[in-house]
Amino acid sequence: MITKVQNDRRSAVQSLAVGVAAGFSSLADPKGSKGVFCKRVPTMRTKVCVSLVLLCLPFSTRAQDTPTFDEKIANRWALTALGVKHDKGAVSASLGALLASTTQKAISPPKGISLSELEGAFNALQPCRITHSHNDLSITAAEHYLYMRMRSADTGDKRYLELPAKYLAMKKEKIANGTVKELQTTTQPVSPPSEDVRRWGELGADHGALDYYRLTGKAASDGVSAYLEGALFVLLPKYRVPETRSCKLQLN
DSSP states (O other): OOOHHHHHHHHHHHHHHHHHHHHHHHHHOTTOOTTOTTSSOOHHHHHHHHHHHHHHHHHHHHHHOOOBOOHHHHHHHHHHHHTOOOOTTSOHHHHHHHHHHTTSOOSSSTTOSOHHHHHHHHHHHHHHHHHSOTTBHHHHHHHHHHHHHHHHHHHOBGGGGGHHHHHHHHHHHHHHHTOGGGGOOSSSOOOOOOHHHHHHHHHHHHHHHHHHHHHHSOOOBOOSHHHHHHHHHHHSOOOOSOOOSOOOOOOO
């Protein structure tokens, strides 16, 4: 949904485009056109004026900073954070299969990705997510995936699978009643509600349960860790200080 602020911003940029074009028209016609934009100008100058306006319009679109999600990019962020080499030209399904394969045992190291490596992947990706736009839902999805996978792998609590949907419902409710800032954990605004981000969070919980079995030999089961963590998130003040860590990950 386009807000009034976004509309005002778009109008301002479009006005700037018109002003720039009008100034160019005036410079190209020493006699001037008495401030009438592109009314009494030859065909070539008219084309230049129109081109300048069109050139500025993409800035208006970018200024709106609309939410975007790309399944392939989400896979690439998760794989990059985990240190898994992959073909950037591969299709999304292939990258997803590669990500799923990281839950399996490997020849070296024998147990595959360790819990500490999952924690390191999340900690590496988090500053990147925070320094990107809050509307970049691809990196947000990857971050939610790694967090849920890390916590599920650590605790073996199957109920982490329930948290993404609960969080999405709570976010929608707080947006509706104007209290969404209560969910803000950084200086960035809260990212918009997204079924894709929810789905990736659930995927992380699923993969984390597989990690738990791989690392401990025990099946994940219903525990209390997820419920306690969810309750503490709702009740306690949120962390809202600037991110001081730099993003060291890149999608080459």
